Amino acid sequence: MSICKLDVDAEEKAFQDQIAAVEKEWAQPWRAHIKRPYSAKAIAAMRNTIPLSYPSSLQGRKFWEQLEAHRVAGTCEKTYGTTEPTVMSQMAKHQQTVYVSGALCGLSEVQHPGMDHADYPWDTVPKVVDKLFKAQLWHDQRQNQFRLRHTKAERANLEGYDFMMPIVADADMGFGGLTSTVKLARSFVEAGVAMIHLDDLAIGMKKFTIGEGRTVVPTSEYVSRLTAVRMQFDIMGVDTLLMCRCDTDRSQFITSTIDPRDHAYIIGSTVADIEPLVDAVRAGMAAGRIYQDARDEWKARAGLMTFDDAVKAQAASPDDYDKYVASGATEYGKSLREKRKAATAALGKDVVFDWELSRSKEGSYMWKPTVQAIVERALTVAPLGDMTWARMDAPVWNDIVEFHEGVRKVYPERLFAFGFTGMFDYIKNGFTQEQVESFSSDMAKLGIVWQVQPIYSVSGLNLTVDKFSGAWQKDGIAGYIENISKPSRVPPVVDGFHKASYAGSFLADAFFATVAGEDTSTKQ
Structure with missing residues (x-):
């Protein structure tokens, strides 16, 4: 069998032309905010040798223009989640966008429905996007044909809706390793999505009824997830948008201590000679107690806090803690090893603190969610995405302001999203009726230009x-x-x-x- 030999000179020229094309794409105004850890050369080498185009790219640019217009005007788009083409057809009369929620898909679009564990098949949401996008194309086509069978004068009085509303979809955690995330991103683009959002939660670690919140992954893992999506979008040469969603607000665990950027928020025991949490729970359950009671009893004894708080609690005087802070130990990204060394120097003794003792039965570490933690994580990943969403299922107005103003200090023109939970009682949680009524417009002034009720269709x-x-x-x-x-x-x-x-x-x-x-x- 003969081997087909390519013209190497032509191949090299095509490669160099592709590098130049990638660099030109990245220089476009709507991509200027993106900072990539890889080169145009690396992307060009992974592209196909024939040109491909995707409607997803057109929809992404359309959505970007809509969002920018809202940001400049101080207004917002208010949309909701659906999986139904018939619902989508009516949304065109009122909304600019359509949202596809993973939680909604997990209830209505799979063989085995269930709560929002993101445990449905990885291609579930892309298939729903594909269904909705094809329905949009049909509605666009039938409306266009109907209008054009009338005269120009007649068309002035006919319906004329924009059925090609950009679709925003839930990519959850990427459904596996980086190659799974890459394939998921590709499927979304091929389906016609305008933007996907990717969060920083750990796969398979959601719990709802035992008093334990979500579990996040280390900052480094989240950065890798987002980079994988950005890389795939670049390989496909599309303007599909990427939203960075940080779920750290209500998270209580983190899977690993590998990234020093997370160390300031990991909780440990400050009681010497206490047994590990898992041992205490195991013993309690063996004695007939339920899991929650055994866990909570241990937590009450363990003196749980972050290392920085432990230093403050164990310092002989405020001056000692001030020395610790002055050493730079509380700055972003300081590792526990660096913190321990600084604390010993400032206090003249070792600080009692062990985050291994408080690990969950799944091996995760306890996490202290704070607004500052969300700000830091959001700022770290912002250069990889086009938009930021801090998930706040129990919204506190001061926290909302603190987060968005904190990010805008660094990125003044940042675009933000916000998701409203279905059953949150605003009045019971301190909002006046007037504040509830102005909530959307007040948030729009903070740059929150895309606001969604994810699961209306339930x-x-x-x-x-x-x-x-x-x-x-x-x-x-x-x-x-x-x-x-x-x-x-x-x-x-x-x-x-x-x-x-x-x-x-x-x-x-x-x-x-x-x-x-x-x-x-x-x-x-």
Whole structure:
């Protein structure tokens, strides 16, 4: 068998041209904020030899322009999550974007539904994006055909919605190692997504009902995840956007101590000669106690705190702690080893602190979530992404302000997102009715330009379907005619099968007519 030999000179020229093309792409205004740890040469070497293009790139640029317009105006986009093409078709009348929540997909789009553990198949959300994007294309096509069968004067009074709303999708934690994350990013681009968000949670570590929060990964691992996505976007040459979502606000564990940037927030025991948490829990459960009680009893005895707090608590005087701070030991990125050395020098003794004792049964370390921790992590990864989302399921206004102002001090033009949880009681948690009503506009002034209720289609649709189901069972077709059919036919006619322009009837007939040689475009 002969070996096909390439023209090496032509190959080298094509490679150099590709490097130049990558560098030109990276110089575009909407990419100026991105800082990459790799070269254009490395990306060019991983591209295909034939040019490929993706609608995802067009949607990404469109979304960027929308977000920038909101940032400049101090306004915001308010959207919600759905997996349904029919819901999406109505959102086009009111929203600029569509959100696909992983939690929602895990309840409605998989063979084995479940709570939001991100344990559904890795391609679940990309498939939903693909479904919605194809539905958008169809609605765009049938509306375009319907409009263009009318004269210019007539079209001024016809519906004209932008069905090609940028789709934002939940990529969770990347679903595995870096190669899995790369493949996931590619699938999203191929599906037509405008932006994905990737968070810093540990895979398979979500718990909900035993008083333990989320578990985050080290900063270094999160940086690697985001870099993998950015690299794949660059390989594909797309302007698809990447949102960095930090879930550290309500997290109580971290998987590893490998990154010194996390050391200031890892909690340890300050009691000498106390048994490890896992041993105490094991003994307690053997004695008939439940897990939570055994755990909480140990935590009450362990004197849990961060190392910096332990230094402050064990210092003989405030001056000793001031010496510790003056040494630079509390600066961002100082390792526990450096902190211990500085503490011994300042206090004249070793500080009792052991973060190994407080490890969970899964091996994770206890974590102290603070606003400063989120700010530091968000700033670290900001150069890799286009937008930042600090997940705050129990929003505290002062924390919201502190976080966003903290990031904006370094990146004044940063774009932010915010997610509203479904059942959070704002009034019960100190918000006045006036504050709730102005919440979105107040956040928009902080640069929070994309605001989402992720899982409306659980509570919202369930409520609607429950009401209709009861009415249908009670009144049957008579009730349907009176409450649904009649109101939906009163102008403006509600979208449905009876509305030929919405159902695609004109487009379907145009297929037949065009094949037969008829012209179904504008009749002058």
